[in-house]
Amino acid sequence: MPIKAAILGVGNMGKNHLRILSMLKDVEVKHIFDFNEDSLKKLSEQYGVPYTTDAKEAIEGADAVVIVTPTSTHFEYFKLCAGKVKNVFIEKPLAETLEEALEIKALAEQHGMFVQCGFIERFNPVVTELKRVLESKQVLNADFTRTNRLSSRITDVDVVLDLMIHDIDLALFLNGPVEKVVAYGQRENGLVAFASALLQHENGSLSRVLASRMTEKKMRSIQVTTADAYIDAELVKKELVMHTQSSHSKEEDRPYVVSSLEQQIQVVPQEALLSEHQAFVASCMGNSPVNVPDIESGVESLRVSEMILEQINNA
Template identity: 60%
Template sequence: MDIKVVLLGLGVMGRNHLRVLTMLKGVNLVGIYDTDDSLLKKLSSDYNVPSITNIERSLEEADAVVIATPTNTHYHLFKLCSKYVKNIFIEKPIAESYEEALEIKNIANNNNIFVQCGFIERFNPVVLELKNIISSENTINADFTRTNKLSNRITDVDVVLDLMIHDIDLALYFNGEINKIAAFGKIENNQIAFASAILHHTNGALSRIVASRMTEKKMRYIHVTTDNLFIDAELLRKEILIHKQTSISQENGSSYVISSIEQQIEVKQQEALLSELQAFINASKGIIGNNIPGEDAALNSLKVCEDIVKEIKNA
């Protein structure tokens, strides 16, 4: 039986959700909604899906909903959707504040609602492969770099909640909870436009994260240092290189010879959003995967974001 889905929000990310949802087997997109009537009319016609004028009436028919509206609407829309629907996908960040996120978690737990937060990088094939590699290693440090000048089009959240939150989630996903944070940044037009943070995990690992709306070059890198490896992961080109030092030798008083090896890991070219929404649809059918970021992941990452923002603004 097809899962009946309602999509709320048709901005840049919402249109990507629309494209993928109309491709997915087992999905019946029963309605789309946006406050921009002309955009709503155009996309309804282009994709041959019904437009919504009454959100509550459409939710009565739905099995699941995708919320891809501006961040400041997430909390109120979740509360509305939770009265009708048991499967709710919310784009990141899950809410504007930790307090709102905590209430979302409580509502979800009390009403047996499945919540998935839109941490799309969890489904990036590079991240999936990297997680497998480091699961058998002792991680010393992980460096995350994420820049995008075009991200300054987003005006409702700063660079920490827009870009850095992805890597905060990955840092928690890789190395668990954090016991110490140091953060620095640059404020532009009353919003944090550049942020750098060092996170100390309770397992002893460090995560160093840089996020920027001021850098002209778009970058998505993860560099991981373990006891045995240096791993260079490029999320845009979907490449992983592993560097190993194999031996140091010296013969008859000559110069030292350092033998090292570089391995390139094959990464499947799978669209992360497609995998993310497939996971949500499966979860809506009761098949919940291990790496799905639920309300706990959303809550934990948002708490770290707020701590980082506080450090930068109080510096």
């Protein structure tokens, strides 16, 4: 029996979720919901799925719900699902505030619900390979850079919750819990548009996270320094390169000769959104894929985000 799924919100991201879910043989999209009826009609005809402007109708009888509405509405739509739907996917961030995220977590535990947070970068094939490489290495420092000129559709959320939160999740994913934060930022039109933060992890490693909507160039990169290597991960071009010291020797005129090795690590092409939903569907069917960003991931990323914003606001 296929998973009966409802999609709440069919804006730009919602359309992408619909495209992917419609491809999966283990999924039947039972309803799409939005307030834009013209858009609903077009998508309904294109994908052959029912539509409704009533969220309660959309989730009725669903095995899974995918919430792709504005961040400020995530909490209300999740409450609508609580006790009625067993599996919920919520686009990042989990909620608008840490307080709401903690309430979502409490409701999910109360009703025995599985919740996946939409941190799509975890499913970027470069990140998948980077995680594998780092399992055998001691991370000293990781630099995360994410820049993009402000999109016209982003008018109500700062750069920390819009862009940086992806890398906050990756920092937690790669290096574990954070115990200390130092941050600063700049505002543009009343919202934080540039932010830089130093995260100190419980395991002793450091993460430096930078996000900007004031930069014209689009960048998505991770540079990791380990005890024996430097790893450069390019998330847009899907490239992963590791630099290591290969040998050293003594000579009379040159006491030490050190040579380095540059290794291009193979990255298997894969659409991250497809991998993300394959993991969600597997979880809905009772399997337990590794490295899935669960509700705890959503809560912890918001906890660190609020620590960063508090420091910026109090500067």
